[in-house]
Amino acid sequence: MVTTTVTTTFHNPSRDRRREWQRATHLYRDTKQFCIDGWESGGFGMSVTTASIDNPLYSAIQNQAIREAKSDYKKDGIVEYHASQPFAVNNQNWEIDRTENGSVVVGFPCISGWWYTPIDVYDDIADEVARLVDGEADKSRLQVYRRGEDWYCAFTVGYDAETGEETTVGVDIGHNHLLAADAESGESMLVSGREANYVRRKYRSLRESLQEAGALRAHNRVGNKEKRRIRDLNHNASRRLIDWAQQFENPVLKIEDLEGVREGSDWRDVHSWHFHQLQEFIVYKAEQAGIRVEEVDPFETSQRCSVCGAEGARDGDHFSCPECDRGRHADLNAAENIRQREGEPCTA
Secondary structure (H helix, E strand, C coil): CEEEEEEEEECCHHHHHHHHHHHHHHHHHHHHHHHEEEEEEHCCCCCHHHCCCCCCCHHHHHHHHHHHHHHHHHHHCCCCCCCCCCECHHHCCEEEEEEECEEEEEEECCCCEEEEEEECCCCCHHHHHHHHHCCCCCCCEEEEEEEEEEEEEEEEEEEECCCCEEEEEEECCCCCEEEEECCCCCCCCEEEEEEHHHHHHHHHHHHHHHHHCCHCCCCCCCCHHHHHHHHHHHHHHHHHHHHCCCCCEEEEEEEEEECCCCCCCCCCCCCHHHHHHHHHHHHHHHHHHEEEEECCCCCCCEECCCCCCCEEEEEEEEEEECCCCEEHHHHHHHHHHHHHCCECCCCC
């Protein structure tokens, strides 16, 4: 499956449409914040429905706002949405078609009704748009948002295509190095975890001091700042990985199934480390770039030699094998083990 993200501008939408869309971005933000606040206060359960939402947005948009808020809350806890939010509808509640004069229009519900508006079809998205219009591809949810004076829409197009030889890339997620990647073509990359470890140590010390002083509000603010710093580092690391992987012919990323990784770990910071957030960013960005991602069994990927499979020894960043005398960077040895294992398709 080839997936491509299409982002383009609406072509000269009327003032009434722009006003309604702008109002929808604020209502979308308010809907998400209403859900977050309700979950945090215990006002309602996680299974909140559109019956609890009191605004004029179409129910399809309200449902999408609830899903996004739930995802944000599970990842980040309390969230405060200060800016207006791009509003979205799922793949079943928007349409794309070609008019008799050849214009491509996108239709979706908003507040007063459905809007069908032409989009600009640039050369670099023309093939993907044509596939979708002709019924030869699948579409994802639609996002609508404003940048400056222009209004944009974004969606993902997916279709089956014959591909040539694939390049498998194993990715190890760690704490000494956020990422270690090994490609079967011989190239490798490392992303240092030094800054992330510094951020965790710094904010852990601040939290402990504030907790002893009883400054709970400041304690919570410090925690939110740490989350934002780590989130930025994870975004940057995942982007570097995807950019690096795109140099290869038809790259396929293999990552560890990190479910339960915290259990049994003797690393002090394991419970504050955003394992799954980094993994989610990798999967999300890979899907945007049309790169397939697979999950593999993580059992002893760090303990076994990637050449002979024997149990080896780690000294800092160095891995050595007593059986075949192989020596390599420990995280790259783990990434190589991951690359060699059979994987299962991974979805965001």
